[in-house]
Amino acid sequence: MISFKMLYLKYFPYNPRPFQDELMDRIFMSNIMLCEAPTGSGKSIASLCSFLADKKEEEKIVVLTRTKSQADIYLGEIKKISEKIKKTISAVHLVSKQEICPKLKYSDITYEEFNQLCRVSECEYRDRNDCPYIKLQKKLPRAEVIVASYNYLLYPPLRDYFLDRAETTLENLMVIVDEAHNLLNLDILGRKIKEKTVKLAEKELKERIPLRRIFKGEDSMIDISGWIEPEEIRYLYEMGTEILKEKKISFTFRTACFFLNAYKLRYNENFMIYRQNGEIFLKPIFPSKLIEPLIYCKKLLLMSATLSPIEGYATLYELEKAEVYSMPNLFPKENRRYLVIRSGLNTRLESRDAMLWKKYAKTIEEIYKSTPRITLVFFPSYEILKEVHSFVNFNVFIEPKENKELKTLIEKIKNEKKALLFAVCGGKLSEGVEFTIDGSSIVKTIVIAGLPFPVPNFELELKRELYDRKFGYGRGYFFLHVLPMVNKTLQATGRAIRSANDRAVVVFLDDRLEHYRYFPQEIREELELVEIEKIREKVEEFHKTYA
Template identity: 25%
Template sequence: MPSLIYIAVRTLVEYVYRSGSIDVGFRTTSTMAEGTKAHHKIQRTYGEQDQKEVHLYTEIACDEYVFGIEGRCDGLLVQDGQLTIDEIKSTAKDIDLITPDAFPVHWAQAKCYAYMYAKEHQVDKMRIQLTYVQVDTEQQKRFVQEVEYGELEQWIMDLLRRYAPYADLLYQHRCSRNKSIERLSFPFDAYRAGQRRLAGAVYRTIEEGVSLYVKAPTGIGKTISTIFPAIKAIGQGLLEHLFYLTAKTITRTAAEDAFVHLRTNGLVVHSVTLTAKEKVCFQAEMSCRKEDCPYADGYYDRLNGGMLDMLSQETLMTRPVIEHYAQKHRLCPFELSLDAAYAADVVIGDYNYIFDPRVSLKRMLAERRNQTALLVDEAHNLVDRAREMFSSTLVKSTFLALQREFKTRSVEIYQSSKAINDYFVRFRKLSEDKYRVEKERPEELVALVETFVFQAERQLASSGGAEPSPLLLDTYFAAQSFVRIGKLFDEKYVAYAEIDRSEVRLRLFCLDPSYLLTQMGKGFRSHIYFSATLSPISYYRDMLGAGEGDYSLSLATPFSADQLEVSVLPVSTRYHDRERTKERVAQLLQQLVENRQGNYLFFFPSYAYMNLVYKTFVEEERPDVDVIVQQVDMTEEERERYLTAFQAENGRTLVGFAVMGGIFSEGIDLVGDRLTGVVVVGVGLPQLGLERDILRDYFNGIGKRGYDYAYVYPGMNKVLQAGGRLIRSEQDRGILVLVDDRYLQGHYRSLLPEEWRDYTVLNVRD
């Protein structure tokens, strides 16, 4: 019996007919919204017998497969007894430039609908109409064909045969994948303590189609314990796809390593790692215009060959693999990774590909979402990342600069920029303080920015391939984001302004991202949020949008108590006491390295505080101690040199000064004797500031512990992450020193992991 392959009309015709270069034209959010309005306006002109949004499905046998094709046509018109399929396409371009043969993919989409309807209703002849509408002018242009059923049948068989090699590759891979999963065993000799429990919880959560919030301490093996059961769920038909989402490159590498282990154990899956466009671009200066980039020029003419080559030869498509095939087939590596992601079983990438409304994978259909699970690693990072995704900022000076640049170049850009600059001038004159916080959306400003976005789009779209003004382009994207976020503005937002002399910075600030995270993640079968520091778990459930039916799981450390020696030095590290206590802190650090040779990491809440203690620490020369210091904005090479310095066989003591919440306090593994001790100075509280105070007041106002939500919980998370660098395996031993008198308070002590609470209280002489 032939195998059944389901495919959407749009996916089918785009694979066969899409051609040409990567389009970097400005079909933006507002343009798309106008396009939707244009669709609806045309559909409202349909007659009583006409139908709109007609769902169509058919099954077609082609060689050894049966294709189940599904789609929804814009209109089915009845005119003088004839049936017409109407396919509506909106455009921001000059409609007079559109010719009948300009977009073969549009004809192909309409022909599919015509064949599907004619087959079901036994119609001998169909009319096909392409209706183009210009979103600015609402000008319309129509092209019509009349096609016999036999011609449609012959055409669609040719279409399917052209798609068949790709369909066959995916089908054969799916069979191999499922067989390999059936035989797959856990890739290590034994489960660590807590590991089997975590894996079982992940599988049951996917099975039930709910979400899971997991606090899984360092050393349990969170990555493999979440990936393995999710892969097993694919084998059982519960899932077809899996996203492994992270905030940092190093945790993406851990996921890739887990799939290497599973592949060694027999697993066959297609996994794709998504890397930011600016990191993988082959050009010295990134420009996606076909005139500037040979990898963008003619991209779709070469894409199918490149995809078939890569998917038939590779399973784990990491950044080097993507770059290899991109060079081989002269394809943009970023776009190739995105196209491969839609075909893959597993996608490894940043949070923003799912949760950020600006860059999420838009082409993922609803039916694919309900076959997909999200594994969200280091989920504690998602709270602040989501606030940033759902917030937006405008700055007065950029509009003043645009006003000056376009004064003689474009009256529309000049006037719309001037209107926004004038708004900010009035705003500044009416504001008596340096800060201003409003609970209402700034309606007048949003309207002015919408006008600017409209004019900027027209200017950019009419550039005729010329290089656009960098200032206009950057400001356009910022304004577009502002309009988008303005539509989300509700009681969980504030608009606040910072005024510094002539400058005004106005921000639409998301206070609680839980609802929007839920909306962006809607439709996925299951979400698994996990972190070693998802504590207190009630706070993260609240901030990440947990529902009543979702599960929580807290696991104990898999390591023995004698592996970790914890001490507390109760001195004040509060901002106003730092100068006074810096010598006591430095003395502790000095005594620590004198008493035991090894490698140490000293973590501080800020660069300023770190440098203050560092200067005191190095006043006394120690020829047998090497000191390295984290710098702001270190390159990848500088970071690698910093970490490489931590070697077990150094023969000398090494001290690394670093910052909590920075690149060395999360996700790094310095196992065995590569790390002897960690000192965490302070309780990690974010610096007092306007945003944190706004958060505190908001959560106080809705009956929650505002200071904890704004300051304590985020701060202590940094402490737990920094201290978690120390014990990474069953063989590790180490010293952890917490420097702050607040660790003796019941509230802060309760936020420490169980294995840290049996601490020794130090005096400096100890």
């Protein structure tokens, strides 16, 4: 392969690690690319350097991230590149109004309520041209790199607004979608409303809202036009704004916004409005339809540490023509071990009973006894975690439900010589949390106590039918059940080995062996089948070797 090294190495502020050259070459050469690269492989810096090497003056690089910590990584790398080229790259982190507003300090209201409050409030910052958000927006047209949340380019009503503010077009954008596995879970772009919100709105208005009956009845699709007229939404919107001005929170306004969005998107084929368990949801159906407009960008790069099987994502995102690249894991093979039980445990719905939870508890205890430092156990759901916990005889730390308790828990765990920690796949501890001291991971064993398949519900059934129709019979199950299961599992297993010096064993306590073929090559090749009675011995053996 011809190398374009000279072009991108000009920006690269470190010594390239093995495979980084190849990654940068591939990114440089492709227009649309799906890339799977392990944690610690330096994919953020590689993508930025390749993009900068290919960027023309009028073009902008947009990095879409889900979390602030991911955004900070990109902003930090841009600083390093600026130092290397001795020229400041103008970068803007497009945070929300709510995050930087010095005037309105309300955290328990929605984004829309906040926006409306800003619009209708007297504001001295705006009057003296000193509003940080307006200043931020003014920087967009001149920015070379913009780091923003997914919504700005993926949520249809926001995309045009963003392009307008940045004074650009899709053709002039080079887009990096960071942690692109998140597009599997379209909840981040969806909305919902509970009956309680409408009840509180009625209380505010001191009148009945006829629409409240929408929450009653079986789970089903909803035709919004049969429930509410535009005049009624306008009435709720105006009344809600008045209440908002006075009380700084308004359930009437919240209700109006949900139905306004639903009304706007009612003919959009990629959005569905449905009732499930007494709540109304507005959700996208296919991720590919959200990604579709971005294929007109000059470059589009979707990256993640967990995009396995990558061909599955290429089909689901309808990017079959994209360049696909899986970067190998460069951490020493001898530092890890993957074990799976041959038989005896799984969390299939029909297997679930007290006997099963007891057996899980006993096996986890055995693994814990032979593990130094931290044993981190991931369950498919909080309910299963609680069931198994009731049979465990050791002290167990449990993943907190509130974010604010998370930091305290991690600090506590770091001070423990040995600890057993229970968490949920896809929960707070499975993504973005570091269990490291001086850069080394203290998690020595990860247990996957049941493959985290989603629990069937109305939404999944509905989508499965639509996916089967689009991709072929049986593919709906693969995209909606298998891919998310693999992804959640990989996010969880990725918690232990964060650097070349970390060592850990991963134990899969689920004997549905047919599903492991969808895991990355590294796991498929290294996975060891073990009898359940031998698990403790195997874990002990691994840890003793490196004691």
